[in-house]
Amino acid sequence: MTDFASSPSRKKAPRFNARLDTPDVTQLLKPIADSGAGAVPLYRQVKSALLRLLESGQLGPGETLPNEAQIAKALQVSIGTLRKAVDELVHEHILVRRQGKGTFVAMHGQERFMFQFFHVEPRPDVFDQRVVTEREFPVVDNLGFAAGRATDSEAYALRLRVGDEVLRVDNSLSLGGQCVVHDRIVVSAAMFKGLNAKRFQERPSTIYNLYQTDHGISVIRAQERARAVAASSEVAKVLGVRVGAPVMEVHRVAITFGERPVELRISTINTQAHDYVSLINRRS
Amino acid sequence: MTDFASSPSRKKAPRFNARLDTPDVTQLLKPIADSGAGAVPLYRQVKSALLRLLESGQLGPGETLPNEAQIAKALQVSIGTLRKAVDELVHEHILVRRQGKGTFVAMHGQERFMFQFFHVEPRPDVFDQRVVTEREFPVVDNLGFAAGRATDSEAYALRLRVGDEVLRVDNSLSLGGQCVVHDRIVVSAAMFKGLNAKRFQERPSTIYNLYQTDHGISVIRAQERARAVAASSEVAKVLGVRVGAPVMEVHRVAITFGERPVELRISTINTQAHDYVSLINRRS
DNA sequence: AAGTGGTCTAGACCACCAT
């Protein structure tokens, strides 16, 4: 039961010449009338039109977009203009292009999580540079799952009212058999109706993948603020450090379409042998 | 005395119809022969040609590029291809476009420093959201300047040999009158010949601006790794925290053309009232 | 008014992928 039932037009059955995995989305794309001087550029309007398609769920994760010529024709813009719009969506990891295959709605999985959302990696050893430490997907162990009422800061981050029902999940993340991160996840219970410990623990892929497949919510971006704190007794036990030891605390708000906050995640990191690596590192 | 003396062709005097602030760079741009199948795309080759121009110093910080039509003609590519190359360089903050004025080699200044390299800002107050905390440029006070020999980790980060001569600079950075960051800067003495405490302290703009104007070295990118540590006595005194208090330590290697490391900077941050904000936050 | 970058078009051809 997702929110998509309220979308204005339902999916139509594929027409005889439509590809099976491609809903006939072109019918939903109305020609864009260029509004003339000083207005939003046409390619931005095209981008918005595509975003509306994704946001409304008419085009879901993993689905194939119509080919560029078709979309361009449906919107009555040139293919170059369409490409510029898609370029930006690809750059934001919202769409994925594959030459020879097509353009797809981005899906959450391990690769994307590692690339876009996981920023912890082993500290390179100055004295042993032979060891090329590959980035490693963490083993996630669930420590707890509970419903509760939003605190001030939780409500602020998730744009809820204080006291609204939230779900809290505690996880430990391990790299190389060693627990390195403690995660406290907070989400709105209203937004994630039906989410329970069992579903959470048995998810086949990443947590953001679960949000996407079970609740139709696609995380597209995140904000992170980091600080150093003294380890609490609870976290110290999980991370295997002494109480009061300096650990890093990262507050992340995951965001979906329309700048709506989805999840607050407080990661406490044991940085004895690992670093928090800023996205600044990526080249392009 | 910069390294540019070794560049193959010297700057020519501007021709009678050239703009005064624009060296006749088009003469230096040789037509690009498309190398055919499976090769590097033409627009990447154009990008490389432009990068060589910047790297060799034939086009310096703040200078105006010839207009797009001229460059395209000189390289014998279409204007669209040239624009795609420039697009990427603009995205990497190496060039700056200004509609109606021209395209310029990016210069270091406060705005760029704040945007690209400074990641500390006040922690927003959950209980007093009226206060919109604007990002503020820090007041930098010099605490020390000394020559020395590269340690293992310094040599590793700067790609020097252990024992090579380095310059070390200590600064304190204050926001709102409060010291928030202690910076230890390490650079190769050979790379920054003639850099002394006086020049350093009297610089008119940012430190990266000094590197650019005095030594012809343009920082174009940085790598950062962060961790939580216990404050040392030296740093504790500067930051006004007790020895052993948890503080954040950010190791940044600033990089110039050709992936060459320029500067190692270890920032120790008092995160009592401030956060380290990840670049992930930016939208586009 | 002249010069610059910004947008938009219409088409050709290439490289990659599936069949």
Added chain:
DNA sequence: TGGTGGTCTAGACCACTTA
């Protein structure tokens, strides 16, 4: 072999800046 995205072209017109 046919379909997809990727590259490249040549030009028209618009918006912004400066003189």
